[in-house]
Amino acid sequence: MSFWETLSAIIRAVLIMSMTGSVVSLLLFALKPIIKNHIPKVMQYYMWLFVLAAFLIPFSTFVSVPVNTPLTPVQNVIEMNVKSNAEWEEQVAQELYGISYEELDDMEKVNVSYRELKARHVGNYDFILTYIPILGVAYFLKELIRYLIYAFKLRSGRLPARKNELALLPQRSPRLYRSSLATTPMLVGLFCPAIYLPDVEYSEVQLQNILRHELTHWRRHDVAVKWIATLAVHIHWFNPFAYFVRREIDRACELACDEAVVNSLDNEGKQSYGDTLIEMAADSKKPMMIVSTTMCEEKKTLKERLASIMHSKKPAKAVIQLSCALLVALLGAIVLVGASSNYNDCSTVENRELRLQTISNLGNETTISQEVVIDDYIISGYTTRNNRYGLAVFAADGDGTYRFQTNINRFDDELVFITATINHKHYNVFWANKADLDYAEVTYTIDGNIGETIKLDAKDNKIIYTDAPSNDFSVEYYFFDINGNRYE
Amino acid sequence: MTLADKISNAELEIMKILWREKKPVSFSDIRIELQNTMGWEKSTINTLIRRLVDKGVIAAHKQNVIYYTPNISYSDYSQTEEQNFIDKLYNGSAKNFVAALCQRGKLSEADIDELKDFFKMGGGDE
Numbered sequence: 173m174s175f176w177e178t179l180s181a182i183i184r185a186v187l188i189m190s191m192t193g194s195v196v197s198l199l200l201f202a203l204k205p206i207i208k209n210h211i212p213k214v215m216q217y218y219m220w221l222f223v224l225a226a227f228l229i230p231f232s233t234f235v236s237v238p239v240n241t242p243l244t245p246v247q248n249v250i251e252m253n254v255k256s257n258a259e260w261e262e263q264v265a266q267e268l269y270g271i272s273y274e275e276l277d278d279m280e281k282v283n284v285s286y287r288e289l290k291a292r293h294v295g296n297y298d299f300i301l302t303y304i305p306i307l308g309v310a311y312f313l314k315e316l317i318r319y320l321i322y323a324f325k326l327r328s329g330r331l332p333a334r335k336n337e338l339a340l341l342p343q344r345s346p347r348l349y350r351s352s353l354a355t356t357p358m359l360v361g362l363f364c365p366a367i368y369l370p371d372v373e374y375s376e377v378q379l380q381n382i383l384r385h386e387l388t389h390w391r392r393h394d395v396a397v398k399w400i401a402t403l404a405v406h407i408h409w410f411n412p413f414a415y416f417v418r419r420e421i422d423r424a425c426e427l428a429c430d431e432a433v434v435n436s437l438d439n440e441g442k443q444s445y446g447d448t449l450i451e452m453a454a455d456s457k458k459p460m461m462i463v464s465t466t467m468c469e470e471k472k473t474l475k476e477r478l479a480s481i482m483h484s485k486k487p488a489k490a491v492i493q494l495s496c497a498l499l500v501a502l503l504g505a506i507v508l509v510g511a512s513s514n515y516n517d518c519s520t521v522e523n524r525e526l527r528l529q530t531i532s533n534l535g536n537e538t539t540i541s542q543e544v545v546i547d548d549y550i551i552s553g554y555t556t557r558n559n560r561y562g563l564a565v566f567a568a569d570g571d572g573t574y575r576f577q578t579n580i581n582r583f584d585d586e587l588v589f590i591t592a593t594i595n596h597k598h599y600n601v602f603w604a605n606k607a608d609l610d611y612a613e614v615t616y617t618i619d620g621n622i623g624e625t626i627k628l629d630a631k632d633n634k635i636i637y638t639d640a641p642s643n644d645f646s647v648e649y650y651f652f653d654i655n656g657n658r659y660e
Numbered sequence: 661m662t663l664a665d666k667i668s669n670a671e672l673e674i675m676k677i678l679w680r681e682k683k684p685v686s687f688s689d690i691r692i693e694l695q696n697t698m699g700w701e702k703s704t705i706n707t708l709i710r711r712l713v714d715k716g717v718i719a720a721h722k723q724n725v726i727y728y729t730p731n732i733s734y735s736d737y738s739q740t741e742e743q744n745f746i747d748k749l750y751n752g753s754a755k756n757f758v759a760a761l762c763q764r765g766k767l768s769e770a771d772i773d774e775l776k777d778f779f780k781m782g783g784g785d786e
Contacts, residue, residue, distance in 0.1 A: 318753035325746060353746045358760040370764075382761060389759035402756045418756075425759070443781040450779065453762045454772045470766040471775070478779040 176256035176298050183304055184254045185230040186407060188247055192510040193227035193404075194413040195243060199505065201416075207498070212487045213480065215495035217428040220421045221397065222502050227404045227414060231510035241509055245530050257297045261285060266567050267577060271595050304410070312406035323360060326351055326368060333369065336376070340383055346390050348383075356452060357382045359389045362399055381448035384433045392432075394425050423473060427480050434484050446481050449474065518566045518574040524552055527576050528564055534581075542603070544635040549594045550574060553603050553635050559584050561605040563635065565592055587651065587659060591640055598640035604651040604659055605633065612636055614649045663732045664740035666715045671708050673698060678718065679734045684727035 200223055207216070232247075255263070258273075264284045265273040273284065333348040341348060346365040354368040367386045374382070389395065401418045408414035430449075434442045453474055487495075518524045521540055528538045534556045542553035550566040562581025566574040580590050588603040602612060609630040616623040618641050628636045630651055651659040667675060677693060678685055691705050709728065712718045721727045767775075 315753040315756065318749050319757040322746065322749040322754035323757075325749075353743065355747065355750065356760045356762055356764045358758045360758045362757075385761055386759070394759045395757070398759060399757060426762075439781045443779075446779045446781070447776075449762055450772060450775050453764055453767055453775075454769075468766055468771075470763040471771050474762060474767075474775060475778065478775065482779065482781060 174256075174258065176258055176301070179298075179301055179305075180254055180256040180259060183301055184250055185233055186304070187250045187254060188232055189227055189230055189510065190408045190411045190414070191243060191246060191250075192231070192506065193223060193408070193417065194411060195509055196226045196502070196506050197223050197413050197417050197420075200420075200502070209483070210491065211495045211498070212491070213424065213427040213431040215492075215499065217421075217424040218499060219502055220417065220424050222499065222506060223417055224397075224401055224404055224421060226506045226510060227408055227417070228400070229510075231507050235507060235511035237508055237511040239508065240526055240529060240536075243509055248527075248530050254301075255297060256301060260297060269593060269596060272570070308406045308409045311409055312403065315402065315406070326353055326360060329353055330368065331371060337369070337374075337379055340379055342387070345387060357386055359386050359395055362395055365390060365395060377444050378448045378451065381433075381445045382452070384445075385429060388429045388432045389425075392429070394429070397421065397425065423476075426473075426477060430477050430481055431484060434481050435486065442481055442484070446478050449477065518550075518576055519572060521552075524550070524564070524566060524574070524576075525554070528552070528554055528556075528579070531579065542633055542635050544637065546592070546599060546637060547594045547597070549592070551592065551601060551635055551637075553588075553605075553633070554581075555584075555605060556581065561588065561603075563588050563590055563601060563603055565590075587649070589649065592637075598642070599637045600640045600647060601635060601637040602649055602651075603633075603635050604630065606651065606653055606659055608653045608655065609633055610652050610654045612649060612651045614638055614647060616641060616645050616647050618643055618645045663715075663717050664737045665744065667712075667717060667737070671712050671717070674705075674708055674712060674728075675717070675730060675734075675737070678728060678730045684721060684729050686725050686727050688725070690728070 200219060204216075261281075261284055262273045264287065265271065265276055265280075268284065268287075269276060269280060273281065276284065330349040330351050333350055338348060346359065346361075346367055348367045348369070350371045351368045352371040354370045357367065357369050359365055359367050367383070367390075369382070398421075401421050405414045405418050430445075434445055437445060453470070518527050521543065525538065525540050528534050528540070529536050531538075534554075538554050538556040540552045540554045544551050544553075548568045550568075552564045552566065553561070554564060555561040560581045561584050562579055564579035565577045567577045569575050578590075580588060582588050584605045588601075588605075590601050592599050592601055600614075602614070604612070609632075612628045612630045613625050614628065614636075615625045626638060628638070630636055649660070653659075673694060674690060677690055687706075687709065690709065691702055694700050694705050695702070709718070713720050713728075716731060718728045718730050721729065
């Protein structure tokens with residue numbers, strides 16, 4: 173595969189992941205008010221991590237679920253339209269000439285490239301394709317560099333922690349420092365994590381609570397989670413849901429951390445822990461001028477955390493089991509939504525049927541009843557709702573997969589007739605959806621000369637085809653059933 | 661907001677003169693220098709100085725004419741500048757790469773009191 177083909181495949185995968193993640197996050201947002209106070213915070217945190225996985229793991233590239241979801245038409249639109257210049261040229265070549273682009277002669281190539289550009293009103297697809305990753309990478313680099321400067325300044329100005337503080341650390345722990353630049357205690361660093369404390373005075377109790385909190389973050393690798401979430405936000409920079417999900421992950425992370433800390437504390441310990449949080453949130457260095465209360469985000473989240481501490485209790489076994497079940501169900505939903513786009517390879521009749529069902533006027537009642545293969549192209553005869561039926565052409569992509577190319581349908585009191593171009597040859601294809609068919613008669617008039625009537629077997633509703641003449645022609649065709657009725 | 665946060669770029673030019681001189685400077689000395697170096701009008705300079713006095717960043721002292729002294733030293737100012745820069749980095753990007761305890765400095769005193777009243781574990785503490 174060329175570079176551009178690989179790039180467009182990656183971007184299609186990113187768009188599908190973006191959609192999967194958005195839909196699943198909507199589901200979780202809808203569930204949130206119901207489960208918020210009944211499921212352990214750590215379970216809610218894991219649920220949001222699953223959503224993050226939906227944004228980052230392209231299930232559709234390695235799992236295939238032959239089922240249509242309401243998202244499937246959107247996925248089809250993505251598959252059909254996000255293509256590199258070369259892929260568009262190839263598709264148009266197949267539709268117009270029935271062979272691949274490289275087999276065309278120069279005039280035909282110009283026609284395809286010119287028509288394609290003109291018809292789609294856009295200049296250079298390859299160029300547009302690059303915007304998505306380039307902007308995402310640039311934005312991520314900017315954020316990363318700002319973080320690295322921050323981490324560097326923090327590190328170069330750091331002071332050693334005091335003896336009593338170091339004594340509070342367990343055997344296995346990250347390093348501990350004080351810093352005049354830190355505005356809150358924090359765990360910093362992906363590979364060599366260290367806890368930084370603002371360079372102020374702490375009581376023993378405050379230190380214990382602070383360290384319990386940061387050590388829990390350390391054990392859970394929450395810094396790595398934050399890095400991954402930030403990466404996801406930049407890969408999906410164009411999708412507002414990614415930002416909402418990151419904010420939820422941040423909130424859920426802190427709530428889950430608090431939950432783990434207070435799990436092993438009695439009421440007095442919990443009171444002390446909450447007090448420490450409030451004290452840390454207050455700022456003695458720069459007192460705010462505003463005397464009245466605010467409605468700011470920070471106050472709301474802190475209040476939520478305090479409420480969670482007040483209501484914390486050990487979860488019942490049933491609740492844990494329910495939570496695990498919910499996690500599994502969520503994973504199932506993610507895989508289902510994410511992977512169900514893979515059937516666009518129409519190499520099996522089931523997939524061909526599914527593909528037709530996504531076409532807007534067809535729908536779930538579409539079934540394929542007949543098929544015929546002409547020169548490695550598959551022509552499927554199908555019936556659908558509203559008393560309609562039709563023919564669909566699936567072109568071979570050369571590597572064993574098939575792609576939907578075109579279709580035509582009619583009311584079932586009419587006959588279906590299409591001209592298909594397959595490998596540079598033209599065929600006329602006829603089909604009727606009547607009971608007890610016997611044969612069909614096809615008569616060509618070429619350049620004014622009426623030719624012989626060709627009689628073709630139409631039993632069992634076979635799809636019938638003939639070579640189409642290259643010159644100007646007109647054709648008359650009739651179907652006959654076993655009782656001698658004629659259809660036209 | 662500290663004193664250092666309240667100094668605009670234009671006002672900084674006046675501060676630089678005061679810091680350099682290390683002694684009280686009169687209005688006309690400030691005016692002459694800035695008219696030469698920056699080409700500002702007398703009224704502009706007047707406005708800037710008045711603003712700095714109103715904000716409490718410089719003090720005015722009358723002795724025949726008015727002399728001005730800075731209320732914040734250069735070292736204090738630059739340290740706060742550095743802190744502001746760090747804070748901007750943190751709030752902008754760095755906080756997405758680290759695991760913190762909480763957000764500091766965004767709550768008013770009344771907010772803190774409200775939260776303290778709100779957070780009470782039951783069971784023998786009161």
